[in-house]
Amino acid sequence: MIDVYTANTPNGIKIPIALEELGVPYTLHTLDLAQNEQKQPEFLRINPNGRIPAIVDRAVAGGGEGLSVFESGAILLYLADKYSALIPQDxxxxxxxxxxxxxxxxxxxxxxxxxxxxxxxxxxxxxxxxxxxxxxxxxxxxxxxxxxxxxxxxxxxxxxxxxxxxxxxxxxxxxxxxxxxxxxxxxxxxxxxxxxxxxxxxxxxxxx
Ligand SMILES: N[C@@H](CCC(=O)N[C@@H](CS)C(=O)NCC(=O)O)C(=O)O
Known part of the structure; x- marks a missing residue:
């Protein structure tokens, strides 16, 4: 399962769109940007830059708390590589x-x-x-x-x-x-x- 921390903004919709294309289950955590939820300490532990989107992939080898990824481009590339889809293989x-x-x-x-x-x-x-x-x-x-x-x-x-x-x-x-x-x-x-x-x-x- 992948936890997605996001909001209904241009950068925020990228990850749900990619995950829906990939058919990968995810849990949405919608942050209220107007209330600065993206600047709170618990979220800064996931994305030190205090912006959405970010993910925590709970299904990683080794388990633990899972792997956090921030920056939408890095997240998209991580998902495409993990699932070998949404990116050409040549x-x-x-x-x-x-x-x-x-x-x-x-x-x-x-x-x-x-x-x-x-x-x-x-x-x-x-x-x-x-x-x-x-x-x-x-x-x-x-x-x-x-x-x-x-x-x-x-x-x-x-x-x-x-x-x-x-x-x-x-x-x-x-x-x-x-x-x-x-x-x-x-x-x-x-x-x-x-x-x-x-x-x-x-x-x-x-x-x-
Ligand atoms: N380069 C970042 C940009 C992220 C970004 O700017 N997110 C905006 C929403 S679209 C945000 O979190 N704004 C709230 C803030 O800056 O506090 C990415 O692509 O992930």
Missing amino acids: PVGRVRALEYLFFQVSGIGPMFGQVGWFTRNAPDVTVGLTRYQNESARLTSVLEHRLQESNWLAGDLYSIADVANFAWLRVAAGYLGMDMSAYPAVQRWVQAIEARPATQRALRAMAA
């Missing part, structure tokens, strides 16, 4: 998956996150907001280019790279107010992932 496909996974955690996540923050907290600081909006648009065009030539980000196989990027692109138009009309392939890909039964189950569980 070296080229694996490299493509890792590229777009790291692209998300180092680029899309931080930039989209800043657009969200500035839009809500400091919309008059236009130099900041515009910079993050422009960078988010540029990053989205990188995805658009890739998805014009490939069904999935890693190639033929739906992977953790798609899960990670999807979590943010699905809120691009609504939460972030991005104009998505220049990204038809990204829009098709978002719809395809949204329609997957595993995604539906995870989003229902997170909304409950």
Whole structure:
């Protein structure tokens, strides 16, 4: 059994989506971010960075308290490797998956996150907001280019790279107010992932 510490946010939905795809049982522990539950000592023992998501895998060799993993990219990679799924097994496909996974955690996540923050907290600081909006648009065009030539980000196989990027692109138009009309392939890909039964189950569980 895997304990998942999370919340209904872009980074927070990645792990339930992956676990539903993998068919691995998990227990959801939803943290109230507004109440700073992610900064409490018991959670900091699992993720010293005080952010969601994090997991504790109770089913590890040696038993004990289990293995804790934080950072969504690290968790996704841990799960994909453990279950040999959601990641291509050939070296080229694996490299493509890792590229777009790291692209998300180092680029899309931080930039989209800043657009969200500035839009809500400091919309008059236009130099900041515009910079993050422009960078988010540029990053989205990188995805658009890739998805014009490939069904999935890693190639033929739906992977953790798609899960990670999807979590943010699905809120691009609504939460972030991005104009998505220049990204038809990204829009098709978002719809395809949204329609997957595993995604539906995870989003229902997170909304409950
Ligand atoms: N790089 C981290 C980012 C995690 C992150 O920013 N989580 C947000 C929610 S989407 C959070 O916990 N915010 C609450 C806080 O910062 O206190 C990851 O990918 O896991």
